[in-house]
Amino acid sequence: MNKIEKAGISDVPQMHELINHFADKGEMLARPLSEIYENIRDYFVVRQGERVVACAALHIMWVDLAEIKSVAVAEENQRQGIGDQLIEACLREAKELGIPTVFCFTYQPTFFKRHKFVDIDKMELPRKVWSDCFRCPKFPNCDEVALICHLEVRA
Numbered sequence: 001m002n003k004i005e006k007a008g009i010s011d012v013p014q015m016h017e018l019i020n021h022f023a024d025k026g027e028m029l030a031r032p033l034s035e036i037y038e039n040i041r042d043y044f045v046v047r048q049g050e051r052v053v054a055c056a057a058l059h060i061m062w063v064d065l066a067e068i069k070s071v072a073v074a075e076e077n078q079r080q081g082i083g084d085q086l087i088e089a090c091l092r093e094a095k096e097l098g099i100p101t102v103f104c105f106t107y108q109p110t111f112f113k114r115h116k117f118v119d120i121d122k123m124e125l126p127r128k129v130w131s132d133c134f135r136c137p138k139f140p141n142c143d144e145v146a147l148i149c150h151l152e153v154r155a
């Protein structure tokens with residue numbers, strides 16, 4: 001079982017490399033170093049020794065809404081359950097914070113659907129969630145799928 005931990009500032013260069021490796025292949029949105037530093041408290045990582053082999057972020061958007069973003073597992077560490085563990089860690093944190101809905105934009109809907117994410121029309125999400133989209137090279141011709149997960153949280 002891999003240990004999921006909150007990211008530290010010294011993890012950022014490796015997280016940046018990991019995320020942008022997949023972004024270069026068109027599999028996810030690129031993130032500049034500055035954005036990862038600014039949002040470091042959003043991120044979980046999996047480390048093997050000194051190496052960061054995976055990361056994922058839970059970004060709070062509003063009182064009832066958060067986004068899972070930048071889920072990346074190094075190719076040689078895929079299919080070992082790390083992605084699943086990262087999604088569960090993000091959903092657990094959302095629940096602990098009392099946030100009942102978590103969405104994502106992804107090219108991997110089948111993977112997210114394992115965690116009770118369901119399809120949602122992008123237009124049903126508040127415009128605020130589009131803040132990243134304006135910086136995406138594909139905007140406005142987005143071909144990612146929007147998914148949402150409803151959590152049971154305390155009243």
Ligand SMILES: CC(C)(COP(=O)(O)OP(=O)(O)OC[C@H]1O[C@@H](n2cnc3c(N)ncnc32)[C@H](O)[C@@H]1OP(=O)(O)O)[C@@H](O)C(=O)NCCC(=O)NCCS
Nearest residue numbers: 022027071072073078079080081082083084106108110111
């Ligand atoms: C998608 C990704 C995060 C999955 O990570 P992973 O660690 O390989 O996933 P896991 O090992 O936890 O897989 C869990 C299950 O999902 C399945 N799965 C993994 N990737 C999948 C995919 N792309 N589509 C469908 N199912 C997938 C696995 O087969 C496994 O199922 P099983 O237990 O029945 O065999 C990883 O492939 C990745 O980093 N891809 C590149 C970046 C990316 O696309 N990120 C996601 C969008 S932001």
